Amino acid sequence: MTPSDPASRSPNAVDVAVGRKVRARRKELRVTQTSLTNAIGKTFQQIQKYEQGRNRVSASVLWEIACQLKAPIQYFFTEIPVESGFNAARDEGAREQRLTELFRALNKHEQEAVMHVIGCLLQPRT
Structure with a gap:
């Protein structure tokens, strides 16, 4: 298997977290996987893969799942792990x-001074 081969990659942390929330909500409402598959037109195996994070849930399918499980879409993203990089990228x-x-609020002279300071900070220290 090569790194680009989907079978060689581990599941994405966000996909796993979303899948866990789908499973938790489904069980909370006592909805079976079969019932959910019939409601959204997916196979039983596909629902299993979503819940295990092995397959990514598309936005449209997640919308259908959210409607069937009577949950707002943001419910499925409330426990995204920090190591997923999503929170770090947002910050x-x-x-x-x-x-x-802040930089744009400065006049041209002040912008040049800031760029000079940054350039000095980036110089290797000897």
């Missing part, structure tokens, strides 16, 4: 946006 994006806003 990094927010920092970058704030930095950009």
